[in-house]
Amino acid sequence: MFCTSLSPRIGADDSRLSGLLGHAAAVSRLSGSNFIFCAADLLLCPSSLPVRTARTRQHLIRRFLPFTAMAAASTTTSSLPDAAEKVTAPYGSWKSPITADVVSRTGKELGGMAVAGDGRLVWIETRPDEGWRVVLVKESASMEEKPMDIIPPEFASRTLAKVFGGGAFAVLDDTIIFSNYKDQRLYKLTIGSSAPIPITPDYGGTLVCYADGSYDPHFNRYLTVMEDHRKGSLNNPSTIIVSIDLNAISINEPKELVVGNDFYAFPRVDPNGKRMAWIEWSHPNMPWDNAELWVGYFSENGDLSNRICVAGGDPTIVESPTEPKWSPKGELFFITDRGSGFWNLYRWVKLALALRFGVLVDEKKNEVVAIYSLDAEFTKPLWVFGISSYDFVWKDVDSSKIICTYRQNGRSFLGILDYGTSRFSLLDIHLTDIGNLVSCGSCLYVEGASAAHPLSIVKVNLDVNQSNATKFSVLWSSSPDATKYDSYFSSPEVIEFPTEHPGQNAYAYFYPPSSPTYKASLDEKPPLLLESHAGPTFETSSRLNLKIQYWTSRGWAFVDINYGGSTGCYGREYRERLLGQWGIVDVNDCCSCAKFLVESRKVDGERLCVTGISAGGYTTLASLAFKETFKAGASLYGVADLSMLRAQTHKFESHYFDNLVGNEKAYLERSPINHVDKFSCPLILFQGLDDKVVPPDQARTIYKALKDKGLPVALVEYEGEQHWFGKAENIKFTLEQQMVFFARVVGHFEVADPITPIKIDNFD
DSSP, rough: OOOTTSSOOEEEEEOOTHHHHHHGSTTTTTOOOOEESSSSSOOOOHHHSSOSSOOOOOOOOOOOOOOOHHTTTTTOOSSOOOOSSSSOOTTTTOOOOHHHHHHTTTTEEEEEEETTTOOOEEEEEEEGGGTSSEEEEEOOTTTTSSOEEOOTOOOOBBOTTTOOBBEEEEEETTTEEETTTOOOOEEEEEEEEEEOOOOOOEEESSEEEEEEEEEEEETEEEEEEEETTTTSTSSSSSSEEEESSSSOSSSOEEEEEEEEESSEEEEETTSSEEEEEEEEEEETTTTTSEEEEEEEEOOOTTTTEEEEEEEEEETOOOOOOOOEETTTSSSSEEEEOTTTTOOOEEEEESSSSSEETTTTEOOOOEEEEEEEESSBBBSSOOOBBOOOOOOEEEESTOOOEEEEEEEEEEEEEEEETTTTTTTEEEEOOOEEEEEEEETTEEEEEEEEEETTTEEEEEEEOOOOSSSSEEEEEEEESTTTTTGGGGOOOOOEEEEEEEOOOOOOOOEEEEEEEOOOEEOOOOOOOOOOEEEOSSSSSSSOOOOHHHHHHHTTTTTTTEEEOOTTTTOOOSHHHHHGTTTTTTTHHHHHHHHHHHHHHHTTTOOOSSSEEEEEEHHHHHHHHHHHHHHHSSSEEEEEEEOOOHHHHHHHHOOOTTTTHHHHHHHHHHHHOOOOGGOGGGGGEEEEEEEETTTOOOHHHHHHHHHHHHHHTTOOEEEETTTTTSOOOSSSSHHHHHHHHHHHHHHHIOOOOSSSSOOOOOOBBOOO
């Protein structure tokens, strides 16, 4: 996957994986550079319970309401003009306080969370103002106090495992074990201490990585996934589950527990210390294609003596189990998409199972049952380690409640499931985009956002019966100043539109132009910018994104599309539309979405623009090369050569592109770099000169071909940037130059901002 916001930024000094890891970083983040120009110069939760049955498909538009509960505390304009008092000006020419500088300076990131022994939250946050350092932070004793940094300034908690990382730390009582970014060793730290102690060997670099660890208090050891680059090529490391003895006086080599498959995740020990569950999968599958859930039984010395494949082992059932968790009573729960194609919650049922001294004696039945069925997704694809989409609400030995989140119809929901009665109660906490969550006694912590509020950690207090929310408060915010611009925010509308495949629809978030001070004439339709997300097996959501608001507050319409093959709300059938069809389905859906908005009289059909980063940049380039829907485009380090992408990728994605593209002929036919003669409209390209995933020559080849063909084209190259743009001035410059480029070549308006445009070849 390219440029997902789930993974923290890669440091420029990472010599081993800088090229491979570039596409795992977040493109919309910032930092602090020199650029050169090759263009010459210069929540509202519904009151009803979740719908269990599939809804009738129809072309629809649904607007998200503002995040009123949080927005109420934001800074708002006390007196805004009504429509009659607004200044009439052409779309695209409006003034806005949401400047490119504001966009480039916003947005801390989260990298997982857990609850310490005292009931307070520990989380990872990535800080742009510290060079994207990844810091472990603990909740303060009171809301008035500032959260406490746990690790010293010279440490950063981040793992390079599986390239995309995640699962970089675990907590037991007041002890934290974390992966340190610089050397990739595991360190143990008592909260409050300033001296982390290494517990894994020093291999003289970052050749061995660890992720997704958990404590085994019964043997006083740490269980974790280990990725070892010493035993193979840099792009094909061995991956195993190991144990690390926490009693050892000296540092020893980790002990192998599970080995033999290509990938592992979620090693989790039951509360009785008798069993361990884990997920594994093998090439050519990605974990969302096919995976297996296993349970192993510990012998007296801690080795695994017997193993059972709980789910994924039946060749007649297609499924991808994930997120195994043991309840406090020792029951095993997990999420899988068998049958319906939607990731739902399941439980492992065992009958006549006897355990004696940790050895499996008898087993007459191995069965899994769904505890709640819904056409919704209760988890997300396993791009990163450490996903936590549900947890147990523990009150006493009779408790049978799970707090969980799911996505359906373009938004997230949060609820409490009583798996004893199959009763599901929604919690109204006004979040429309929810990530990880953890439970702690009478409260829970949720990563979430809405269309009007940035990514936050919300603390939710439950009533005495642990069935309803009584209070919620924002513990942490990625962009605490963002809500002062809320009067300019455009609320997204979920749209469902027909695709080129009869009977199949696709989905997007449409943002109409929005300003408290400007309006356009009644006879004008706004220009449209369509963005295709990275991944491509990923999704976009309705989370507040100031980059989008930068466009809409200036009078642009913006559409963020979840083309066929996207994840999130739509199940396996939708996700698999892209298998063998990358460069076809995504391109067709982008064009269909734009045409739908034109036919709906929401946008100007003569001012349709398209943009994307990395894999989304590939869809942008392919849309311009193979279709004639869009009038101009902007590619940010977009993939132009699929064959080169495959040749240079890492182990996790080494078969991914074959699954998405197909045979050699398809690689050639769908690579825009092989069809530069088919481009027919203006294009601006942005490229990092240190990019190892998409080398600069790809952008230069397309730039030269379009220049020779006489099309308006510009190329901006940045020194010191890899496969993401991390420096604030480059993020700012890229956004401004996209705006002014589109305004000049198709917009027919003057931008309000004082932007000096670069030269456009064959135009200036």
